[in-house]
Amino acid sequence: MDFINGLITFLNFVAVPATAYGAQLALGALGVTLVYGILRFSNFAHGDTMAFGTMATILATWGLQSLGVSLGPLPTALLALPAGILATVLLVLATDRIVYRFYRRQRVVPVILVIVSMGVMFVYNGLTRFIIGPDDRSFDDGTRFLMSAGDFRRWTGLEEGLAIRSSQAITLVTAIVVVAVLFWFLNRTRTGKSMRAFSDNEDLALLSGISPERVVAITWIIVAALATVAGVLYGLDKSFMPFTYFQLLLPIFAAAIVGGLGSPLGAIAGGFIIAYSEVMITYAWKKVLGYWLPESLAPSNLVQLLSTDYKFAVSFAILVIVLLFRPTGLFRGKSV
Amino acid sequence: MNKLLLATALTAAAGAATAQEGSGDPIRIGVILGFTGPIESITPNMGNAADLAISEINEAGGILEGRMLEAVRADSTCIDAAAATAAAERLVTSDGVAGIMGADCSGVTGAILANVAVPNGVAMVSPSATSPALSSAEDNDLFFRTAPSDARQGQVLADILQSRDIGQVAVTYTNNDYGKGLADSFTASFEEAGGTVTLSAPHEDGKADYSAEIGALSSAGGEALVVLGYSDQGGRGMIQSAYDTGAFDTFMMGDGMFSNELITELSNALDGSFGAVPWSEGEGTDAFAAQAEEAGFDPATSYTRESYDGVALLALAMQAAGSTDPNEYKASMMDVANAPGEEILPGQLGRAMEILAEGGDVDYVGGTNVELVGSGEAAGTYREYDIQDGEFVTVEIH
Numbered sequence: 001m002d003f004i005n006g007l008i009t010f011l012n013f014v015a016v017p018a019t020a021y022g023a024q025l026a027l028g029a030l031g032v033t034l035v036y037g038i039l040r041f042s043n044f045a046h047g048d049t050m051a052f053g054t055m056a057t058i059l060a061t062w063g064l065q066s067l068g069v070s071l072g073p074l075p076t077a078l079l080a081l082p083a084g085i086l087a088t089v090l091l092v093l094a095t096d097r098i099v100y101r102f103y104r105r106q107r108v109v110p111v112i113l114v115i116v117s118m119g120v121m122f123v124y125n126g127l128t129r130f131i132i133g134p135d136d137r138s139f140d141d142g143t144r145f146l147m148s149a150g151d152f153r154r155w156t157g158l159e160e161g162l163a164i165r166s167s168q169a170i171t172l173v174t175a176i177v178v179v180a181v182l183f184w185f186l187n188r189t190r191t192g193k194s195m196r197a198f199s200d201n202e203d204l205a206l207l208s209g210i211s212p213e214r215v216v217a218i219t220w221i222i223v224a225a226l227a228t229v230a231g232v233l234y235g236l237d238k239s240f241m242p243f244t245y246f247q248l249l250l251p252i253f254a255a256a257i258v259g260g261l262g263s264p265l266g267a268i269a270g271g272f273i274i275a276y277s278e279v280m281i282t283y284a285w286k287k288v289l290g291y292w293l294p295e296s297l298a299p300s301n302l303v304q305l306l307s308t309d310y311k312f313a314v315s316f317a318i319l320v321i322v323l324l325f326r327p328t329g330l331f332r333g334k335s336v
Numbered sequence: 337m338n339k340l341l342l343a344t345a346l347t348a349a350a351g352a353a354t355a356q357e358g359s360g361d362p363i364r365i366g367v368i369l370g371f372t373g374p375i376e377s378i379t380p381n382m383g384n385a386a387d388l389a390i391s392e393i394n395e396a397g398g399i400l401e402g403r404m405l406e407a408v409r410a411d412s413t414c415i416d417a418a419a420a421t422a423a424a425e426r427l428v429t430s431d432g433v434a435g436i437m438g439a440d441c442s443g444v445t446g447a448i449l450a451n452v453a454v455p456n457g458v459a460m461v462s463p464s465a466t467s468p469a470l471s472s473a474e475d476n477d478l479f480f481r482t483a484p485s486d487a488r489q490g491q492v493l494a495d496i497l498q499s500r501d502i503g504q505v506a507v508t509y510t511n512n513d514y515g516k517g518l519a520d521s522f523t524a525s526f527e528e529a530g531g532t533v534t535l536s537a538p539h540e541d542g543k544a545d546y547s548a549e550i551g552a553l554s555s556a557g558g559e560a561l562v563v564l565g566y567s568d569q570g571g572r573g574m575i576q577s578a579y580d581t582g583a584f585d586t587f588m589m590g591d592g593m594f595s596n597e598l599i600t601e602l603s604n605a606l607d608g609s610f611g612a613v614p615w616s617e618g619e620g621t622d623a624f625a626a627q628a629e630e631a632g633f634d635p636a637t638s639y640t641r642e643s644y645d646g647v648a649l650l651a652l653a654m655q656a657a658g659s660t661d662p663n664e665y666k667a668s669m670m671d672v673a674n675a676p677g678e679e680i681l682p683g684q685l686g687r688a689m690e691i692l693a694e695g696g697d698v699d700y701v702g703g704t705n706v707e708l709v710g711s712g713e714a715a716g717t718y719r720e721y722d723i724q725d726g727e728f729v730t731v732e733i734h
Contacts, residue, residue, distance in 0.1 A: 012581055013551040021545075136542070136568075149582020161582035238544035239573075282548050284535075284555035302535065302556060308548040309511075309540065 001158075006291030008160040012149070018279040019272075020168040020237055023175035026271025027230035028248065029255035030182065030264055031223045037199040037262035038219045039100070041113035046227060046252065048124035051245035052091060053228030054235045055132045057084030058139045065141070073166070075142040075236055084232065088224040095120055096220050104216075121246075128242045136241045142166055167237040178229055179268060182222070186264065191218060199262065247312070251278070254315040258322045260329025269330060274315055282308045362406035363399070363660050365390065365650060366427035368438035368448070369643075370414030374541065374569065375440060382463060382643040383409060384633040386437055389647040389685065392627075396686025399655045401693075407647075412439040415512075417447035424452040434660040435650040436460040437643065442467030442513040449479050459662040459669070461650055463642035466591070467517040471711055477666050482642040482649070482706060484614060484716025486514070489591060490521030492612050492718045492734045493562065494529055497588065500610075504532045506558035506584070508549065508574050510565035510592070511538035518564045518590055534558045541569035546577040554583035562588045567595035572602070579605035587611075594638075594728075603726040615719030615733060616641060616704040624682040624703035641703030642714075648685055649673055652700055655692045673708040675699045 028050060035043040043049075060080035070076050099120060103113055145151075146169050149161025186192040198205040198215045206212060231245060238244075255274045259266025285303035293299075306314065322329060367386045369379040390405045398404045408431045410423035420439060427433045436458055439445040445465035453460045454476055461480045462470075468487040473479065497505065507523065509515035515538065523533050535556035539549050553561060561584040565571025571593050578584040579602070589611030599606055624644060628635035635641070650665075652672040657665035671677075672688075677697035680688040688698045700706055707715045720731040 013547070013554065013583075017545075017547045144580075149580075153582070163581050165580060234544070241542065241544060243542065244544040279548060279551075282552070284552035287555040287557070302552065304552055304555075307537075308552060309538070311548060 002291045005158055005160045006288045008152075008158060008162050009291065010288050012160065012162045014276075014279050014283055016162075016164060016168060018275045020171045021279070022272035022275030023171050024230055024234045024237065024271075025248075025251055025255045025275050026268040027175055027178065027226055027233065028252040029259065029267035029271050030179070031226040031230065032252055032256040033259070033262055033264060033267040034219055034223055034226070036256070038195055039104075039113075039216065041110045041117060042253070042261075043223075044114065044117045044249065045095075045121040045124055046223075047245050047247070047249035048121050048128065048242075049088060049092060049224065049227040050231030050234070050248070051128045051240075051242045052124055053084050053088035053224065054231035054240050054245070055128050055242075056087035057081055057228060057232045058132065058137060058235070058240060060084055061139050061141075071142065073143040074170070075140050075167070077139055077141075077232055077236060078170070081228065081232055085225045085228045088228045089221050091124075092220045092224045093217065096216065125242065125246065132242075134242055136239050137235075138239045140167055140236045165237070167233075171233045171237055174229060174233060178226070182226075183264065185222075195219060250312055251275075251315045254319045258318055258329055260331035263329065263331040266329050266331030273330075274318060277318055278311050278314045281305045281314050282311055362404040363654070364406050364408050364431055364433045365647060366410060366424070366431065366433035366436040366438065367407045367647075368410040368412045368420070368424055368427060368436060369440050370444075371409070371411045373412075373414035373416070374566065375414050377568070378638045379440065381633050381635075381637045381640045382440070383407075384631065385628065385635075385640040385643040386647045388627060388631050389644045389651070389682075392683065392685050393648075393651050393689065396689060399651050399689055400658065400660070405651060408433060410438075412441070412444045412448070414441040414444060417444050420444035421447050421451045424448040428452055428456045428458050433458065434654065435662060435665075437646040437650065438462060440464045440639070442470060442517065446470060446473060446513065449473055449475055453478055457662055459650065459653075459666050461646035461669075463646045464639040467513045468521050469513065469517055471713060475711070477712070478662060480646075480649070480669055480708065480712040482645045482702075482704060482714050483639065484714045484718075485710075486518040487521045488716055489612065489614075489718065490518060490523075491525045492720075493522050493588065493590065494525035494531065495734065496610065496612060496720050497526060497531060497560075498529055502559045502586075503530070504534060504558045505560045505562050505588070506534045506553040506556050507536040507562040507564065508539050508553060509536070510570055511540050514592070515564050522562065522564070522590075539565065539570040539574055541566060543570065543573065546570065546573040547581065549574060550577040550581055550583050554578070554581065558584070560584065560586040560588055562590075563593055564590040566592045567598040572598060575602055575605055599723055599726050599728070606723045607725065608723070610720065610722045610731070612718045612720050612734070614704075614716055616717060617733065618701075618705060620681045620701045620703050620705055627683055635703075644682060645700070645702040645704055645706050648682075648702055649700060649706070651685070652680075652688055652692065652698065655689050656698075669712060670708050672698055673700050673706050 032046050057077055057080050060083035061077045064076050064080055071079055143166050146164045146166050149163040152162045194210045195215050251274050255270035256267050259270030286299050290298045369382050371379050390407050394404050410427050412420040439448050442465040445462050459478045464483050466483050466486045468485050471485050507519055509519035519536050563571050575587055587609040591613045594613040624641050625635040653665040653668040654660050656668040656672050659665055677699040680698050680700045682703050691698055709715045718734040721728045722731055
């Protein structure tokens with residue numbers, strides 16, 4: 001019984017939150033990795049693209065709510081998602097037309113594009129704050145719990161509770177669907193194959209008649225959709241504040257680089273590695289170990305490796321270790 | 337040479353003339369509050385309360401034989417000590433204020449006190465800085481506050497737990513001077529009374545996710561979670577996350593968590609929880625509420641009464657000492673605030689000025705039953721409340 005109690009505690013405080021967080025990071029990292037693979041630069045504006053997409057979705061959600069539309073137990077934001085994606089697609093395509101295309105035609109080195117993307121980041125940053133403000137907003141209006149800790153305790157008679165929030169379940173399901181569709185698109189469709197060809201060798205792709213502008217536009221559309229979905233899921237699960245999206249940039253980049261920049265599979269693995277490390281290293285293991293170890297070995301202190309304040313330091317540390325020992329990332333992406 | 341002498345004499349004469357005119361000029365009171373920043377939602381009414389006290393005094397004929405008061409506002413930002421210091425410096429050097437009502441948050445208040453008020457010899461009355469550290473700050477007796485120190489609140493919170501037979505708690509506090517000071521004073525009082533604090537962990541405000549912090553606190557365990565944060569910031573996030581994961585069922589909340597929005601939003605999580613908040617009841621509070629409503633603002637938001645009292649005390653002390661020089665009137669602050677003397681409620685400031693002009697003595701009661709103790713800080717009363725069905729229910733007044 002003690003073992004099961006410990007396991008439930010582990011699931012409740014480590015596995016469930018880390019899985020949801022990992023799925024959100026993976027979706028974000030996929031966007032970063034696609035831009036890196038096809039457009040060949042690190043897009044620092046990605047966090048703020050997520051914020052913009054989420055903001056557009058929130059505005060659409062408010063519109064739907066004022067019309068009295070709702071999805072019952074599911075959050076209305078899921079219904080508003082297409083509108084949010086559309087707004088974000090228009091924004092990034094406009095940005096590409098006005099900003100990035102100019103530099104692409106100049107055939108500038110990637111580092112210049114990185115700096116340009118930082119400029120874009122500040123513009124998006126301001127745009128989001130200008131439209132919706134810097135405040136914290138919660139827009140989850142569905143049922144809060146799939147299973148609450150109290151209910152779980154009553155059903156099982158265990159001492160420890162296991163809570164699964166609807167937003168966590170939605171996150172995981174949506175992430176799986178989105179990733180499946182993306183991989184099918186990249187591996188099975190003509191357009192997807194042309195994108196991969198463009199990513200592997202630009203000149204050869206041009207010779208075989210692939211239109212670069214079309215590939216770039218499609219990439220941006222997919223990236224905008226991924227960013228919006230990732231942002232909305234994160235916002236539903238936690239809450240929406242433009243500043244936290246900006247901060248998400250670090251774990252997202254860490255995830256993409258750890259997995260191997262340019263490798264979609266690596267982005268997903270990286271997202272979960274970063275999320276699990278962050279949660280496990282900052283978790284206080286006292287309770288779980290207290291259940292699992294015999295009484296004589298039960299720890300008296302918290303068994304917390306790092307204070308929760310150092311969460312982002314974990315991402316950094318993993319990033320540095322991977323760059324030192326395996327610069328191409330776990331899944332052999334491009335070297336940075 | 338003659339010309340130079342003449343010029344000097346003329347300048348001196350002109351200077352004297354301005355000085356003479358000066359006695360008819362308004363006396364400026366600096367009002368430095370966080371009009372932008374984390375507590376920007378409560379500062380407008382604090383500023384309104386200060387304005388209310390000033391207009392009341394001016395309508396009754398001013399102080400020091402007819403001189404009017406004038407408020408000069410500045411932004412303390414609540415969190416940025418450098419910006420707050422610069423703003424206070426401007427109040428003192430460029431606006432020439434005779435006293436400062438402010439600042440609000442403990443961190444910036446300490447910075448202004450050390451960098452501006454003490455070097456320039458200007459008195460300040462904070463309506464809301466509650467950090468215990470300010471009691472022992474080097475202040476040349478220039479620092480006063482109409483809000484009680486958190487040393488007292490920590491004691492009250494510990495007493496509440498004792499009376500409810502809760503002996504083991506986990507503590508989380510907002511990671512700033514206020515949170516740290518309150519957590520330390522609570523832990524000290526509680527442990528002295530025989531209780532155990534399993535873990536006292538800070539949380540950062542403005543994060544989206546607090547599940548990691550709650551994980552650590554839950555691992556440490558305890559019968560209740562003591563939340564010493566802000567109701568619209570990390571404090572709310574911590575309670576939400578603790579409730580979601582089933583880590584804690586009972587919460588005890590410090591004064592920063594007292595908010596109606598909080599209990600409507602988290603009514604399920606907070607049922608059966610309790611807390612304490614600085615409170616005032618009685619004639620003075622009612623008189624202030626009536627006045628504030630007439631002036632068109634809500635008297636019930638945090639620290640409005642304290643702000644009114646802060647300005648009133650400064651003006652009364654100047655009148656009692658017959659001077660606008662902080663080093664002369666600082667000694668009168670305690671006299672006008674405490675017995676003996678005629679009790680003064682909000683709305684009677686004009687009467688108080690008359691008594692003081694005639695050489696009498698006043699005991700300022702104000703909106704918060706002001707009683708300055710120790711190094712010039714309010715003794716303070718607290719309301720212990722339970723949360724039942726989404727309502728605050730008073731248990732008793734400490």
